[in-house]
Amino acid sequence: MKPYIPDPLPLQTLDYGQLITLVGEANAALAEYSGLLQGIINPEVMLSPLTNQEAVLSSKIEGTQATVEEVLEHEAGERFDEVKQADIQEILNYRKALILAQEHIGEGRPISLSLLLQLHQILLESVRGEKKKPGEFRKDQNWIGRTGCSMEQASFVPPDPLLLPEHLDAWSHYLNGKDFDILAQAAVVHAQFELLHPFKDGNGRIGRLLIPLFLFSKGRLSSPMFYLSSFLETNREEYYQRLQHISREGDWNGWIQFFLHGIVVQARDNVLRVKAIMALYERTKARVRELTGSKFTMQLVDTLFDRPIFQASDFAKRSEISKVTLHGLLRQLHTPEGPIVILKEGAGRRPSIYAFPELLNICEGKEVLAK
Missing domain, CATH: 1.10.3290.10 (Fido-like domain)
Structure with a gap:
């Protein structure tokens, strides 16, 4: 050829x-x-x-x-x-x-x-x-x-x-x-x-x-x-x-x-996907504000959307929220009403890994297809 x-x-x-x-x-x-x-x-x-x-x-x-x-x-x-x-x-x-x-x-x-x-x-x-x-x-x-x-x-x-x-x-x-x-x-x-x-x-x-x-x-x-x-x-x-x-x-x-x-x-x-993301962003902003009453609501939400699987230490660095403050906020967000779950429990010196499943579902098209 x-x-x-x-x-x-x-x-x-x-x-x-x-x-x-x-x-x-x-x-x-x-x-x-x-x-x-x-x-x-x-x-x-x-x-x-x-x-x-x-x-x-x-x-x-x-x-x-x-x-x-x-x-x-x-x-x-x-x-x-x-x-x-x-x-x-x-x-x-x-x-x-x-x-x-x-x-x-x-x-x-x-x-x-x-x-x-x-x-x-x-x-x-x-x-x-x-x-x-x-x-x-x-x-x-x-x-x-x-x-x-x-x-x-x-x-x-x-x-x-x-x-x-x-x-x-x-x-x-x-x-x-x-x-x-x-x-x-x-x-x-x-x-x-x-x-x-x-x-x-x-x-x-x-x-x-x-x-x-x-x-x-x-x-x-x-x-x-x-x-x-x-x-x-x-x-x-x-x-x-x-x-x-x-x-x-x-x-x-x-x-x-x-x-x-x-x-x-x-x-x-x-x-469809972007509309779903925008709607989730607004819902999450309201939930985070309601759950935490924090002045850091926007930083929390933006950092969640930027990387929906994370460790607390990396989240603190990217959000510019102190580790002490953030740990309290994550506890408030990791509740049955909150947006985050623990994906992998920490053990020893290995920290927990958190996830924001609703956003991951949109990435995979699950929520979009369901509508």
Whole structure:
């Protein structure tokens, strides 16, 4: 199999008649979600559960098995076996890269190739793939297929590494330019990046991370918190098939339709989820105020939403409430009427680990699905 030769951008072969209905539907769904985000005073805190979920799901597509709860338990001091720890570290790296990228775009800086190198460096730090040139575009020919297969047996061979810099420059120019519709352009940006396969490892995660950054940079999101990995994980087989149809048949229309449908599904799901989070935030604020009568109500609630599994010492540090005061407040919140439970009882020098189950249920979609 010969190396793939990317189609020039912008594409000249699209059937706009096939796409126009979905383009309108996707833009309307995303606009509703973006409008909802505008009403949130502190989206970084309130929507941090969505960021954690994205880090888990995008990494899961690549084979990691850790859950949101396990990641949060790890951060609260719980230890797991070596394989699980490695999965958790990959997820933490992804989350770190995602947050850094959001800050970068939030400062009004463009998406650049140098940003991608920086994110890739973070993604592969101290995890599987750390020997695969973190922070560097590939200089070797690689291919995708069954373990141990030859290039002739591969299911896909990315572009020649000697031509990769030229292809990346063209992709970057397209990304920072304009096309007939921004959401369709986002579909092309993501797929072309995956087909260029510019890194030796981590291409899928970087490509998915680019989606909210691109939409935010183009003004389609009021906050760079729209993650498509839940849809892509649910439809993983079709996701890979649609990308394969581009490389083998040039079927860009089918890919863009799949991507736009994903935006509609994910935006509607996110609207339900964010409304559930906002309602829970207000209910929790009222409960905490009623149970504690504390002047620290807002700090307690924000810290709970930022990390819903925690140790008291870490909670004290993040909330800036003294340990002595906090221990009394946690006792008041850990009652049958209170929002928190003890997930794991402390023993000896090991402290208790607390959880905020209502927020974790929303992260997993349990409360949303029940309504």
